[in-house]
Amino acid sequence: MWPKDISAYGYWVDDTMILVSVITVAVAILSFVIIVYSLIAFRQSRNMQATRRLGAISKLVYLDVVLLVLDIVIVSFSSIGWSHVIQGRNELIKEHKNYVETRVIGRQFFWSFVYPGLDRKFGTNDDFTLGNYLVVPVDTTVILTLTSGDVIHSLFIPNLRVKYDAVPGRETTEWFIAKRVGDYPITCTQLCGSGHFMMQARLKVVKKDEYERFLNNYKVWLEEQNSKSEYTAYGEYNHN
Amino acid sequence: MESIITIEDMHTEHQGFIRRYIFSTDHKVIAAQYLITALIWALVAGLLASIFRTQLALSQKSILTPESYNAAVTMHGAIMIFWVAMPLLIGAFANLCIPLMVGAKDMAFPGLNMLSYWVFFLSSIILISSFFVPSGPAPFGWTIYPPLSADARFTAAKPGEILFLFALLLEFASMLMGGINYITTTISLRTRGLGMMRLPIVVWMQLIAALVFLFAVTPLVAGIGFLLLDVIVGTSFFRVTAQSQGDPLLWQHIFWFFGHPEVYVVLLPGLGIIAEVFASHTRKPIFGYKSIVYATIASAVLSFVVWGHHMFVSGMNPSLSYPFAVTTIAISVPFSVILVCLALTLWNGSIRFTSSFLFALGSFAAFIIGGLTGLFLGSQVLDVYLHDTYFVIAHFHYTIFPSVILASFAGIYYWFPKLFGRTMNEFWGKVHFWGTFIGFNVFAFPLFFLGIAGGPRRYYDITHIDYLRHFQWIHILSTTGAVLLIAFQTPFIINFFVSVFRGKQAERNPWKATTLEWLAESPPPHRNWNGMVPVVVNDPYEYSPEGEEEEDFKPQGILIPRDEVLREGTNAPTGKH
Numbered sequence: 142m143w144p145k146d147i148s149a150y151g152y153w154v155d156d157t158m159i160l161v162s163v164i165t166v167a168v169a170i171l172s173f174v175i176i177v178y179s180l181i182a183f184r185q186s187r188n189m190q191a192t193r194r195l196g197a198i199s200k201l202v203y204l205d206v207v208l209l210v211l212d213i214v215i216v217s218f219s220s221i222g223w224s225h226v227i228q229g230r231n232e233l234i235k236e237h238k239n240y241v242e243t244r245v246i247g248r249q250f251f252w253s254f255v256y257p258g259l260d261r262k263f264g265t266n267d268d269f270t271l272g273n274y275l276v277v278p279v280d281t282t283v284i285l286t287l288t289s290g291d292v293i294h295s296l297f298i299p300n301l302r303v304k305y306d307a308v309p310g311r312e313t314t315e316w317f318i319a320k321r322v323g324d325y326p327i328t329c330t331q332l333c334g335s336g337h338f339m340m341q342a343r344l345k346v347v348k349k350d351e352y353e354r355f356l357n358n359y360k361v362w363l364e365e366q367n368s369k370s371e372y373t374a375y376g377e378y379n380h381n
Numbered sequence: 382m383e384s385i386i387t388i389e390d391m392h393t394e395h396q397g398f399i400r401r402y403i404f405s406t407d408h409k410v411i412a413a414q415y416l417i418t419a420l421i422w423a424l425v426a427g428l429l430a431s432i433f434r435t436q437l438a439l440s441q442k443s444i445l446t447p448e449s450y451n452a453a454v455t456m457h458g459a460i461m462i463f464w465v466a467m468p469l470l471i472g473a474f475a476n477l478c479i480p481l482m483v484g485a486k487d488m489a490f491p492g493l494n495m496l497s498y499w500v501f502f503l504s505s506i507i508l509i510s511s512f513f514v515p516s517g518p519a520p521f522g523w524t525i526y527p528p529l530s531a532d533a534r535f536t537a538a539k540p541g542e543i544l545f546l547f548a549l550l551l552e553f554a555s556m557l558m559g560g561i562n563y564i565t566t567t568i569s570l571r572t573r574g575l576g577m578m579r580l581p582i583v584v585w586m587q588l589i590a591a592l593v594f595l596f597a598v599t600p601l602v603a604g605i606g607f608l609l610l611d612v613i614v615g616t617s618f619f620r621v622t623a624q625s626q627g628d629p630l631l632w633q634h635i636f637w638f639f640g641h642p643e644v645y646v647v648l649l650p651g652l653g654i655i656a657e658v659f660a661s662h663t664r665k666p667i668f669g670y671k672s673i674v675y676a677t678i679a680s681a682v683l684s685f686v687v688w689g690h691h692m693f694v695s696g697m698n699p700s701l702s703y704p705f706a707v708t709t710i711a712i713s714v715p716f717s718v719i720l721v722c723l724a725l726t727l728w729n730g731s732i733r734f735t736s737s738f739l740f741a742l743g744s745f746a747a748f749i750i751g752g753l754t755g756l757f758l759g760s761q762v763l764d765v766y767l768h769d770t771y772f773v774i775a776h777f778h779y780t781i782f783p784s785v786i787l788a789s790f791a792g793i794y795y796w797f798p799k800l801f802g803r804t805m806n807e808f809w810g811k812v813h814f815w816g817t818f819i820g821f822n823v824f825a826f827p828l829f830f831l832g833i834a835g836g837p838r839r840y841y842d843i844t845h846i847d848y849l850r851h852f853q854w855i856h857i858l859s860t861t862g863a864v865l866l867i868a869f870q871t872p873f874i875i876n877f878f879v880s881v882f883r884g885k886q887a888e889r890n891p892w893k894a895t896t897l898e899w900l901a902e903s904p905p906p907h908r909n910w911n912g913m914v915p916v917v918v919n920d921p922y923e924y925s926p927e928g929e930e931e932e933d934f935k936p937q938g939i940l941i942p943r944d945e946v947l948r949e950g951t952n953a954p955t956g957k958h
Binding site for chain 2: 164175184185194209212219310331333
């Protein structure tokens, strides 16, 4: 049910999920045990006369303190994970480390992925655009710069634990390191019109040398892919 | 002296049918009008839900187009929040409870109260009319995110949207008129002896809800004005075009600054109803009255600084997620205080399992799940994954359905004798409860798992998507629950209307409850107290007092003839206007 994590920092999401699940399930079970016991023990036919005194059970008010502590645990854990994600992003952008950048443009109802080509620079002649097909190298930092050509979309890659809105008129950035070669789903999660549910794309994580080959001649590479895979019809899309 | 007052009190008794039951200024009639209008809307929105849920279960065999699916989802959400939850909890129950429970003869501004209902009615007509314009009702989701909603290039439903936005503005105006009445009446028309710390919990909750709404709605009214300008005139507040640069995120800030407090506006009065029913059905005072009041105030204040948790992945500066995650998780603390107090109210009680109590209990239990799953979404790291998936849908339904629908049913079964002078059938009430409660859980609980699997919300179909194809069974199960839930409203509808005309005659105080409304006749006459004045002598929940008593409760007040109160020469508020 929970999609396989292939991201370098995805464990923060998964560990928080486990932490919060354990806490909430434990609190829920405790609450329901107390409530169900009260209902059985204090129904009118067994307990004709209510008494105001609570006795030891009134210590249950300290549950609020326990919950407060658990809240602090959750929010601290979550914030450490978050700082890991966004500081990593800020440092990457500032320090121009070794990363691969792809521009993402959301449109009703498809994704365009703009690749810089072998020179790794945008705005040059070897840039090319693929529709609904994101190719990234494995074990490499990838930066996605998102924007939108019409309404708000949201790029969601479940296996990478990545989701970010593509907003018209502004650029948003998202980063990840994919740890496992393979073929993964990409989907749009922000209602963008009647074709919202059709706005699907594929993520292809490939070995580093294959990525070079892809940048070098993506047409040949795509033909190879199309002959191997059941997914076809990805191809060049001229967005201008 | 007395005769003069009696004539004044009886004045409208001699008015015709239209002034008494249609354009009435009597708060009880207005409460009934709100109640019935809201229940009709709930039926409409529920049927919309069963239609689009059937679509989701059938997937390929389509009964809706993607566009009409989006419109159905949008209208379901918008109607349930603005035309069901608000008029039920802020319209019907506040109107019924506040004047009776504070011992007033009517609202502070009865004419404004009447206007409030009829403006609401007008907004209902406008919203209905949007279903019949050529391009159909608004299809943008109830959150109306621009630029999808702001730009005719991206969507066809322009007339439907304009009607929807105008209807929304009128609905806000109507609820503000109501809110002014609730605040004024609670503050200044309390009867003698009724200090603020002796108010029933439900009145506290309604007062706080009215105040929260008052503060939260103002920016959104401006926001809707901007949006209407974008749609009609073509300005660029939220639109991005080649020539002009609006900001789509501005709308999200405005909307959620309103949106999150709004959730509490409909949630708090629901919790208040649960508290009233718990106290009278366990025969115990509410545990921790003051804690509940202070916790409610704390949560109301906090609700204004949590809106960013709807925007963790929106493109807002990600560093803002820290404070919003902290406030969001922190707001669970006052709610845990309220819930623990309510749970402890059950302990050592003598519990009467009436339909009303079952609904209150079901609401309480479901709300615990809703509250706890909020912790998943408040955590910014997890929210990135769960945002805009079915997990949010499930969480939202587990908070709003109990506090609006289940709590309102508890309130309807509880106050029905007071409002209509007759009692509802208990057997069919219980059938209604079990069908509703089981149907709801079968509908909502599986959706958590669809969200965990990464299933995005507002998807017309998931069977064409590889990683979601295997989870179609969740939609089928969930739809089964939703249809069950809708079907089990039939016993309620029949029970309601049969009981209004044929139900067993109700006594003054069928539940042996303490609060002031049970001192009045069932139903209370116009101006409520028949020339008497309720004077408060006790705290609101004096159940099972210590020592030997004839009854196991002490009513909060006693009725004293008006002239006796006047003779004592006090200026304390006596409920006169």
